[in-house]
Structures are given as C-alpha cells and as structure tokens.
Amino acid sequence: MKSILITGASSGIGRATALEFLNEGWRVGLLARRKDRLSEIADAHENATSLPCDVTDPDAMQRAFGQFIDTAGRLDALFNNAGTFGPSAPIDEVSLDEFDRVVNVNLRGMFIAARLAFAQMRGQSPQGGRIINNGSLSAHVPRPGSICYTTTKHAITGMTRTLSLDGRPYDIACGQIDIGNATSEMVSDLKAAQPEMQVMDTRHAARSVLHMAQLPLDANVQFMTVMATKMPYIGRG
Numbered sequence: 001m002k003s004i005l006i007t008g009a010s011s012g013i014g015r016a017t018a019l020e021f022l023n024e025g026w027r028v029g030l031l032a033r034r035k036d037r038l039s040e041i042a043d044a045h046e047n048a049t050s051l052p053c054d055v056t057d058p059d060a061m062q063r064a065f066g067q068f069i070d071t072a073g074r075l076d077a078l079f080n081n082a083g084t085f086g087p088s089a090p091i092d093e094v095s096l097d098e099f100d101r102v103v104n105v106n107l108r109g110m111f112i113a114a115r116l117a118f119a120q121m122r123g124q125s126p127q128g129g130r131i132i133n134n135g136s137l138s139a140h141v142p143r144p145g146s147i148c149y150t151t152t153k154h155a156i157t158g159m160t161r162t163l164s165l166d167g168r169p170y171d172i173a174c175g176q177i178d179i180g181n182a183t184s185e186m187v188s189d190l191k192a193a194q195p196e197m198q199v200m201d202t203r204h205a206a207r208s209v210l211h212m213a214q215l216p217l218d219a220n221v222q223f224m225t226v227m228a229t230k231m232p233y234i235g236r237g
Helices: 013-024 035-044 058-072 096-123 146-168 185-193 202-214
Strands: 003-007 027-032 048-052 077-080 129-134 170-181 223-227
Touching: 003 058, 003 096, 013 027, 013 035, 013 048, 013 202, 027 035, 027 058, 035 048, 035 077, 035 146, 048 058, 058 096, 058 202, 077 096, 077 202, 096 129, 096 146, 129 146, 146 170, 170 185
Parallel strands: 003 027, 003 077, 027 048, 077 129, 129 170, 170 223
Antiparallel strands: none
C-alpha cells in the first residue's frame, strides 16, 4: 500500500485530496491542527492516520512524521499543502506580525515538511519518493492586496525548483500544483467579497494531485495549473 502525508488535511483542498487518496487505497497521514476534523476522516477510513500537529512546530512535525512512518513503513509522497491567505490590504496597512504569521505557515511550515519528507525518502529503502508543493496562481499572477500570500507563493516556486534538482540523485521527484479558485474556506471568504468570482469543485484539484502522485518516479509533472475555466487569469479573462 502506497503512503502519503498531507498537511492542511482538515479542510478545503487538503481534505478533498485526502479523501481521493483514501478512496484509491493509499495509506494517508492526515496532518493539521484541528484534531476533531482529522478524527472524523480517520474514524471512517481504516487506512487513515490522524496526526494533529502545527506545521510551524518542528518538534511536533518530527514526531508526527515518525508516527506515520512507524505505521506505514515508508513515505511515498508528501502533499505540502497547509497555508493561509493573511490580510487583504496594501503593504502599508499590513503589520509585520501579520506578515510573519503568513510566512511562518506558508513558507517555514512547508520548508519543515519538505525537509522531513526529503530526509525520509533519501534514507529509506528503496530510496525515493515524491514531494508535491501547493503553489498558487498567485505564484504567477497575484490578486490586488495579497502581498503576504503572493510573496510566500513565489518562494514556494523557488523551493520546488531547488528540491527538483537536489532530489535527482536520490530518486526524489518534486512538482508544484497551482490551483485557481477551488471551493474552500479560504476561497469562500474571498468570494463573499467578490460575488462574481468564478470557482470550481475542489475535487478537480484533488484528482490532479492524485494524478501527479500516481506517476512512476521516472516521470514528473513539474508544474500543473488547474483552475476555474472562466476566472480572469489568461489575458483579460
């Protein structure tokens, strides 16, 4: 049975992705802060492991990874998904504390998860695995008033590229999925302010992650964009 750890698995894209992998027979480690939501999924699926944890806490993350490896035996994939949007405002209205909070989750948290996954995949036998980072259309084309989120997502693209290079000697593939307006709590908040926003079912994003993860390690989706067809991303929409 193949295994995957998913961060931010309690809601939105993370939860939808976890359910897709569980339905395909993968062993899934559910990692997020909200224990009750993780337990709800784990109680319904014997191949799910609830791992309540804050992605910004390196010691707690190491324990969670260790617990999952003890159960699964190895780690075939990481969906590095946990993130937060942060304040929607021009830069001079964003406090340093707000900026630090977004960086801590979106960049430091994803670094911690990738570091732990890379070490496990490099050291296990047979060696190798796949890291899939959740980027964003904001890694290419930002929304107005998204300085914190956009800055971190550009950084994630750099992380993806570097992991792709550094992972080659160890059969560790790394790719990035850039998702545009999939239904989630984060997008629902944005849509409340912008009712005209075009959205798609979160399951389309989840199935795209599954496709990336199911490839053999000698093939890799380096970057994938999946989005609501009519959202204003290409040209003027």
